[in-house]
Amino acid sequence: MSLPDALGALLGDRCTSDPSAMAGYLEDERGLYQGVAACLVFPETTDEVAAIVKTCAEHGGSLVPQGGNTGYCGGATPSGDTQVLLNLSRLNRVRAIDQVGMTVTAEAGVVLANLHDAVEAEDLFFPLSMGSEGSCQLGGNLATNAGGLAVLKYGMAGELVLGLEVVLPDGSLLNTLKPLRKDNTGYHLKQLFLGAEGTLGIITAAVLKLFPRPTEFQTAWLSVSGIDAACQLLPLARRASGDCVTSFEYVSGKSMALLAQHVDGLKPPLAGDHHVLLELSGALPPGGLRPQLEDLLEQALDTGWAYDAVIAESLDQRRALWALRENIPEAEKRAGRSIKHDVSVPIADIPAYCEAAPHRLAALEPLRLSIYGHIGDGNLHYNVLAPEGADPAAFKADKGEAISRAVHDLAAEMGGSFSAEHGIGQLKTAELARYGDPAALELMRALKAAIDPAGRMNPGKLLG
Numbered sequence: 001m002s003l004p005d006a007l008g009a010l011l012g013d014r015c016t017s018d019p020s021a022m023a024g025y026l027e028d029e030r031g032l033y034q035g036v037a038a039c040l041v042f043p044e045t046t047d048e049v050a051a052i053v054k055t056c057a058e059h060g061g062s063l064v065p066q067g068g069n070t071g072y073c074g075g076a077t078p079s080g081d082t083q084v085l086l087n088l089s090r091l092n093r094v095r096a097i098d099q100v101g102m103t104v105t106a107e108a109g110v111v112l113a114n115l116h117d118a119v120e121a122e123d124l125f126f127p128l129s130m131g132s133e134g135s136c137q138l139g140g141n142l143a144t145n146a147g148g149l150a151v152l153k154y155g156m157a158g159e160l161v162l163g164l165e166v167v168l169p170d171g172s173l174l175n176t177l178k179p180l181r182k183d184n185t186g187y188h189l190k191q192l193f194l195g196a197e198g199t200l201g202i203i204t205a206a207v208l209k210l211f212p213r214p215t216e217f218q219t220a221w222l223s224v225s226g227i228d229a230a231c232q233l234l235p236l237a238r239r240a241s242g243d244c245v246t247s248f249e250y251v252s253g254k255s256m257a258l259l260a261q262h263v264d265g266l267k268p269p270l271a272g273d274h275h276v277l278l279e280l281s282g283a284l285p286p287g288g289l290r291p292q293l294e295d296l297l298e299q300a301l302d303t304g305w306a307y308d309a310v311i312a313e314s315l316d317q318r319r320a321l322w323a324l325r326e327n328i329p330e331a332e333k334r335a336g337r338s339i340k341h342d343v344s345v346p347i348a349d350i351p352a353y354c355e356a357a358p359h360r361l362a363a364l365e366p367l368r369l370s371i372y373g374h375i376g377d378g379n380l381h382y383n384v385l386a387p388e389g390a391d392p393a394a395f396k397a398d399k400g401e402a403i404s405r406a407v408h409d410l411a412a413e414m415g416g417s418f419s420a421e422h423g424i425g426q427l428k429t430a431e432l433a434r435y436g437d438p439a440a441l442e443l444m445r446a447l448k449a450a451i452d453p454a455g456r457m458n459p460g461k462l463l464g
């Protein structure tokens with residue numbers, strides 16, 4: 001019996017090799033990869049995931065886990081006719097919410113926005129948040145150790161995990177699904193799977209930390225004098241707000257111009273070349289953060305770091321400010337797609353990075369920049385687009401590699417990372433081989449060989 005037939009016998013119509021049914025799952029979010037797979041399966045339980053993995057092993061096949069397929073590095077796109085695309089979207093229950101310990105146990109396929117709704121209905125809060133939250137899934141978030149919009153206060157996805165349930169490459173189950181804050185009983189094995197991009201096992205469920213639901217959000221948009229001023233503002237904002245800064249996003253005037261040009265109805269509330277979207281939040285008595293926000297904006301204006309500022313006076317206005325930030329990737333897409341970079345450097349070095357980078361790119365002009373990102377986390381999306389009127393595909397083919405080399409080399413020279421939050425997937429395997437610490441790469445290969453000796457899990461991704 002062929003592998004698709006064996007999986008069909010196990011799952012019925014939740015296994016398909018029909019090209020038209022598979023098509024929507026085979027292309028990645030950015031349209032960089034067109035995948036190939038033996039079949040597409042939709043397990044509904046952890047036991048079914050284990051049975052699929054065992055069946056695959058018996059037939060010499062391999063597996064590509066897929067969540068919401070919103071990843072930016074092609075990690076969830078299969079690349080061979082012996083590969084099974086395992087989509088987790090039907091393994092999507094919220095199993096338990098613990099009001100006392102403030103935890104939730106949820107399955108990998110729950111969509112992030114649905115997880116928010118489920119815990120908020122219990123007056124609790126799961127802080128992981130990003131532009132793709134209406135589609136991305138918990139398992140994908142954990143497998144990529146996603147960052148997003150509230151890392152400054154709550155940490156990356158992996159820092160929110162207390163326990164994991166993982167189907168290993170031989171079909172056995174690793175169960176650390178405990179809601180314990182403290183458990184120092186040997187190696188912290190769950191860490192291996194956070195950021196492993198499905199190369200070591202399939203995450204089927206997780207226990208996550210929850211927080212009291214914030215009672216107050218204070219959101220402001222500032223026009224600032226430069227990216228150095230934006231960086232100076234961050235510690236001021238943290239101190240002045242009693243360390244209640246949840247998000248601190250930088251948006252360049254160039255990204256705002258792209259937005260205004262390509263996404264109807266979205267215009268920045270203030271003119272200027274440099275902007276900061278700042279949000280304070282907390283579970284505080286009503287009105288608690290407004291005086292602190294006003295005080296810090298006054299200081300920002302007095303120092304000259306900010307030229308002007310607007311405060312969101314309603315939930316709708318808060319959403320409108322966030323829509324500006326969150327629609328930049330869409331604006332880039334409509335402008336012909338960008339050559340994306342996801343670099344990080346120490347926060348204090350961001351101005352030096354932004355000063356040096358255009359010089360490194362000067363020889364590759366003409367080009368357009370779109371610079372924005374989570375500068376409160378030292379993370380910049382230093383994206384490059386073809387000049388107006390040029391063919392984006394030809395521009396990328398001609399200059400893409402040299403542009404990425406310049407952007408990544410500079411980050412590496414400054415002690416930073418070429419991939420701050422989007423991971424490696426199949427897009428950045430060569431970059432990992434180039435910039436990775438040799439000892440770290442050797443250890444990663446040893447771990448891969450020990451846990452997945454037959455190379456069945458997400459072949460070709462991360463380590464290549």
Ligand SMILES: Cc1cc2nc3c(=O)[nH]c(=O)nc-3n(C[C@H](O)[C@H](O)[C@H](O)COP(=O)(O)OP(=O)(O)OC[C@H]3O[C@@H](n4cnc5c(N)ncnc54)[C@H](O)[C@@H]3O)c2cc1C
Nearest residue numbers: 067068069070071075131137139140141143147148198203
């Ligand atoms: C508009 C937009 C905004 C975004 N903003 C951010 C942002 O702010 N921060 C950020 O970090 N990312 C961001 N992303 C990227 C992306 O949304 C995240 O990486 C997200 O965590 C991916 O989740 P997913 O469910 O779509 O995973 P997928 O794309 O389906 O998969 C990603 C990787 O995880 C693996 N995987 C998926 N599920 C599992 C599982 N259950 N077990 C093991 N491996 C698994 C896949 O094999 C693949 O390697 C954004 C994307 C878009 C389109």
